[in-house]
Amino acid sequence: xxxxxxxxxxxxxxxxxxxxxxxxxxxxxxxxxxxxxxxxxxxxxxxxxxxxxxxxxxxxxxxxxxxxxxxxxxxxxxxxxxxxxxxxxxxxxxxxxxxxxxxxxxxxxxxxxxxxxxxxxxxxxxxxxxxxxxxxxxxxxxxxxxxxxxxxxxxxxxxxxxxxxxxxxxxxxxxxxxxxxxxx
Numbered sequence: 001x002x003x004x005x006x007x008x009x010x011x012x013x014x015x016x017x018x019x020x021x022x023x024x025x026x027x028x029x030x031x032x033x034x035x036x037x038x039x040x041x042x043x044x045x046x047x048x049x050x051x052x053x054x055x056x057x058x059x060x061x062x063x064x065x066x067x068x069x070x071x072x073x074x075x076x077x078x079x080x081x082x083x084x085x086x087x088x089x090x091x092x093x094x095x096x097x098x099x100x101x102x103x104x105x106x107x108x109x110x111x112x113x114x115x116x117x118x119x120x121x122x123x124x125x126x127x128x129x130x131x132x133x134x135x136x137x138x139x140x141x142x143x144x145x146x147x148x149x150x151x152x153x154x155x156x157x158x159x160x161x162x163x164x165x166x167x168x169x170x171x172x173x174x175x176x177x178x179x180x181x182x183x184x
Contacts, residue, residue, distance in 0.1 A: 004136040006038040016154040017085035022162045041093040051154035069106045071144045079149035108147040112138040
């Protein structure tokens, strides 16, 4: 089957948010354009890395003489989005992701692909079974200001989890923490 592409060229909203309490949060990349809303589950580390890499791209563009893309050094106040996620209906859980830059439109491009459910060690499946699976992807194009706001919010969401133990660095659960560094 052909790949179903959830494409957002100039989305009304693109954010990373969470559902659940710290320690049991599920991260979502949610994009909306009009009435179309797509939510893709991410790992915390994917969310953090995505935001860091977007900031890196934008910072590199600023360093180009003349900053011809008008990349902001910080989040434009009018683009700050601290609202909760809209109703989440998970489209897929992201596996591979890619990030790019389109100089013709001055947009950061995010692509997310679903995790593969196919077990590579399973030789019992016929190649026709793979073709029967409906594949999909998310393609989002963010203008530079929106991309800067997206990265800032994402890093704030990632950082709002459980506090780290000052001794071992592992997360401290609300129920307590057994510090491995303090024991030995």
